Each structure stands twice: as structure tokens, then as C-alpha cells.
Amino acid sequence: MTEPKSTLLIVDDEPVIRQHLRQILQNKYNLSFATSGAMALEAAETIKPDLILLDIMMPEMDGYETCAKLKANPAASSIPVIFISILTETDEKINAFKSGAVDYVCKPFQSDEVIARIDTHLKLYNLQRHLENRVEEEVNKRRLEEQMLIQQSKMAAMGEMIGAIAHQWKQPLNTLGLVMQDVADAFNAGELDAGYLKEFTAQGMGLINLMAATVDDFQSFLRPSKQIDIFNVTETFYEVVKLFSNLLKSVAIEVQINTPQTRRIYTTGYRNELKQVILNLINNSRDAIISARRKGVDIDYGVIAVDIEAAAEKVVISISDNGGGIDNKVIDKLFDAYVSTKGEGGMGIGLYMSKAIIEGKMNGKIAASNIEGGAQFTIELPLSTP
Ligand SMILES: Nc1ncnc2c1ncn2[C@@H]1O[C@H](COP(=O)(O)OP(=O)(O)O)[C@@H](O)[C@H]1O
Ligand SMILES: [Mg+2]
CATH class of the missing domain: 1.10.287 (Helix Hairpins)
Incomplete structure (x- = not known):
């Protein structure tokens, strides 16, 4: 299959020049013609040429103005424009580039040179379009x-x-x-x-x-927070734990919340989203404790300990458990999507979403490490005063 011919729009008010260009170019390209700037603007939108050859000296709207208008129109702005003119002053060339042209050829022209320049810019343009499409595809995929x-x-x-x-x-x-x-x-x-x-x-x-x-x-619980709120961090933890404590007790796991200073510790952000993070972390600790027991580790009572403190403009929360700790295989990519050691039992998105919420939406930080007998997750959030 041969490549489809590119379409050129030739804009010139002089019939002789149009005729000349037709002779040089008609074998290689599909040609359309416009005899004025106004016609060119219309044709650029309807024909959607791959490249425009534009005369500078035309009555009414000259080439510079036409080119500037093409560049201002989103439907035509990406089409490369090559100026054709008898003018060879450097100033004129600078003006041409300023108005948005990609190149400049002088009359009388050598057909080989014109074709070479056209082909170069068509290639560049196609490459650019290809890249833009790839970027767009990639963005959409993401x-x-x-x-x-x-x-x-x-x-x-x-x-x-x-x-x-x-x-x-x-x-x-x-x-x-x-x-x-x-x-x-x-x-x-x-x-x-x-x-x-x-x-x-x-x-x-x-x-x-x-x-x-x-x-x-x-x-x-599941409704996303509609707006940013100042809310009590400790109360939020208590609320989540209250909903799930019975279920956890049924598998001999207890959640302990410690707030050594005061229960009045506030942050600003999305409250229900933070609840989801808390639930993710508690569930992970629960899974770790249950799986350690299955492997024969004697964990009489599973403990998930939550410590909440206010420190220098920050709320620092640590959630630790006695579930045996994080597997070395995953510890470096814990917060990536689809990282899980649970096979069918896990999708590996809990920590990914938690990080997206804490760091992407709440101006905070989340990190994980192993401690004696288990895992510890640390969350930092901005401290607020109600
Ligand atoms: N408290 C924890 N103790 C041990 N391992 C953990 C703990 N929390 C998370 N992990 C590890 O991190 C992985 C990813 O967790 P997550 O993103 O919530 O996905 P999932 O729970 O679906 O596996 C888990 O599969 C587990 O290996
Ligand atoms: Mg999980």
C-alpha cells in the first residue's frame, strides 16, 4: 500500500503563480487553492490541509495577517505554514516566522527546493501529530x-x-x-x-x-466528603473503630486508641476519605494477624495500636500491629497499585488509594516500616485549630 497523498492548500492571488505551483506539485500532492486570505481561513477549516503555502503580498488581508489568524484558530493552528514571496529582506523573513510560519521560500523558486521543504515540514508535522496522539492515548489510558x-x-x-x-x-x-x-x-x-x-x-x-x-x-461511611472540613482526628478514628470493633472482636483482635495529650486534635481535609484510609490500615493489620496465626504463630490476642499526637504543626498518627510484619518482597513497593501478597484475597489497591488520599488530597505523608513483631504505618497530617 502506498502512503496517501498529503493535501496542500496553496494561497496566492496571482493566477500565474498558482499555475506554476500546480505544475510543480500536482504529481506529488493533492492540491487545493485559495485566492485570498479570507478564503484561506475558511479552506483551512473545511479542507483541513496537511500544509499551507501562503503568499505574503495579497490585497486586503496579507499573508502575515492570514497566518496570525490561522494560528489563533484552534482548528487550524497546528497546520504548518510556509510563506512564498518575492521579498527577500531579512526583516520580512523575521516577520514571517513571527506570525507563525515554519519556513519561507522565495519566488522564483526551484521546484526541487520547494518540494524538499514541503516534505520536511510534512514529516515534522506528521511526527508531531503522532506524538500528540500517543500522549493523548497514554493520558486517557491512565x-x-x-x-x-x-x-x-x-x-x-x-x-x-x-x-x-x-x-x-x-x-x-x-x-x-x-x-x-x-x-x-x-x-x-x-x-x-x-x-x-x-x-x-x-x-x-x-x-x-x-x-x-x-x-x-x-x-x-462510604459517601465521599463533599468539601474540606476541619475535623477531630481522634473522634474520626473512634467512629471507624466503633463500626468494626465487633467484627474484629469475633476474631480476637482489639483496637486500642491512645491519645496521650488530648482528644482534641484537629486536621483539615476530607473526613470520609480519611475513614477509608483508617479502614484500609486496620483491615491490613487484621489480615496480617489472621495469616500469621494460620502459619502457626501464637498470637493470643491480636492488637492494633493507634497512637495520635500533635507535634509542631502536625498530627502524627501511628498504627502498629502484632501481625508479624511486612513481607520483604513487597516492602519497597508497598504503595504501588496491585501489589499484594494475598493472592485471591487481595487486590493490592488499599495502600495505593491510602497514599493517594493522604498525600494527594490531604497534604500529608504516609510511610510504613517493620517493628518488633509487626508492622507500623505512620501518617502525618497538617494540624489545625478549630
Ligand atoms: N499491617 C501489615 N502487616 C503486614 N503486611 C502488610 C500490612 N499492611 C500491608 N501489608 C502488605 O502490603 C500489601 C498491600 O496492601 P494493600 O495495598 O492494602 O493490598 P491488599 O490488602 O489487597 O493486599 C499486602 O498484600 C501485604 O503484603
Ligand atoms: Mg488491604
Whole structure:
């Protein structure tokens, strides 16, 4: 397959020149012609030529003005313009380049030279277009990957949430089952009176309200923060831990929050996003403790210790556990996307998202290290005064 011919727009008010250029160029290129600056501006948009040959001296709109207008039009600005003129003064050439031309050929011209210059600029232009397309493709790809990551991390958080709700509901659901069964027994025993009914309704409604409240708690958790807020860091940790502490207790893990100074430590940023980070870190510690136990490490009680301190304009939070620490294989790329040692059990986006939130959105820092018996994550956030 031969390459498709490039299209040139030739702009000149003199028929003789147009005719001459046609003779030189018609075998190699598709040619379009314009006889004035105004026509050229229109043709540049409708024909979308690959290159424009533009006469300088034309009545009404001259070549410089035409070129400047082409460069100001986003639909035509990238098309290379070569000036053709009988003028050979250096000043004229400088003006030509100033108005946005890429080259300059003088009449009367040598056909070989004109063709060589046209071909050079067509090549450059094609290369530039190719590069721009590649960059755009790459940017789009990245954006898509980023959106997928966000989506996946939301799904993961949703899964955690459903797990916690299911756990929270187990007991009231069981109780509700018993209450229901008791109605039949009471009926058979002839005990189904007004007093019984009242008690039955109160008990049932109590359990149902409890379950509804659980859903409400979790529902607000996943909503992204609409705006930047000043909020209490310690309270935020307590809120997350409260939602998940039952579930953690069921696998013999306890979260301890220590605030040696005061509970009134504030930062500025996105509160619900920070909650997601906290949940990610707690879940990772939980996974590490559970997996260490599976490998036979005797961890009687899993402990996730959270320390929150205010230091020189910073809130410093450390979250450490006794889950055996971070695998050396991943410790250098822990915060990269899709890094996980959990096989099917992990997607490897928790820490990636956590870093994106803390460092990309909250002006903070997050780091990880191994300590005696486990891992330690440190978060720094800007300290605020409410
Ligand atoms: N507290 C921790 N203790 C030990 N290893 C950890 C801890 N937190 C994270 N890791 C390691 O970092 C990896 C990446 O974590 P993360 O990005 O949350 O992805 P995932 O939990 O899906 O694997 C984990 O697979 C694990 O190997
Ligand atoms: Mg994780």
C-alpha cells in the first residue's frame, strides 16, 4: 500500500503563480487553492490541509495577517505554514516566522527546493501529530486506570461494609427469629393476649430499629466528603473503630486508641476519605494477624495500636500491629497499585488509594516500616485549630 497523498492548500492571488505551483506539485500532492486570505481561513477549516503555502503580498488581508489568524484558530493552528514571496529582506523573513510560519521560500523558486521543504515540514508535522496522539492515548489510558482503581477500591470497601453489617445483624436476626417462634407457642398455650402482643411488638420493633441504625451508620461511611472540613482526628478514628470493633472482636483482635495529650486534635481535609484510609490500615493489620496465626504463630490476642499526637504543626498518627510484619518482597513497593501478597484475597489497591488520599488530597505523608513483631504505618497530617 502506498502512503496517501498529503493535501496542500496553496494561497496566492496571482493566477500565474498558482499555475506554476500546480505544475510543480500536482504529481506529488493533492492540491487545493485559495485566492485570498479570507478564503484561506475558511479552506483551512473545511479542507483541513496537511500544509499551507501562503503568499505574503495579497490585497486586503496579507499573508502575515492570514497566518496570525490561522494560528489563533484552534482548528487550524497546528497546520504548518510556509510563506512564498518575492521579498527577500531579512526583516520580512523575521516577520514571517513571527506570525507563525515554519519556513519561507522565495519566488522564483526551484521546484526541487520547494518540494524538499514541503516534505520536511510534512514529516515534522506528521511526527508531531503522532506524538500528540500517543500522549493523548497514554493520558486517557491512565485516567481510565485511575477510575478503575477508584471503582475497585469502592467495591472492596463495600464488601467490608456488607461483611460488618452481616456480622452486626446476626444477633438481632437470631433474636427476632426466636421472638417470632414464640408467638406460635404462646398461641398454642393460650397465652396470646393483649399484654403479650404489646411486649411482642416492643421487642420486635427494638430489634428492627437496631438493625436499621446499623445500616444508617454504614451508609454515611462510604459517601465521599463533599468539601474540606476541619475535623477531630481522634473522634474520626473512634467512629471507624466503633463500626468494626465487633467484627474484629469475633476474631480476637482489639483496637486500642491512645491519645496521650488530648482528644482534641484537629486536621483539615476530607473526613470520609480519611475513614477509608483508617479502614484500609486496620483491615491490613487484621489480615496480617489472621495469616500469621494460620502459619502457626501464637498470637493470643491480636492488637492494633493507634497512637495520635500533635507535634509542631502536625498530627502524627501511628498504627502498629502484632501481625508479624511486612513481607520483604513487597516492602519497597508497598504503595504501588496491585501489589499484594494475598493472592485471591487481595487486590493490592488499599495502600495505593491510602497514599493517594493522604498525600494527594490531604497534604500529608504516609510511610510504613517493620517493628518488633509487626508492622507500623505512620501518617502525618497538617494540624489545625478549630
Ligand atoms: N499491617 C501489615 N502487616 C503486614 N503486611 C502488610 C500490612 N499492611 C500491608 N501489608 C502488605 O502490603 C500489601 C498491600 O496492601 P494493600 O495495598 O492494602 O493490598 P491488599 O490488602 O489487597 O493486599 C499486602 O498484600 C501485604 O503484603
Ligand atoms: Mg488491604
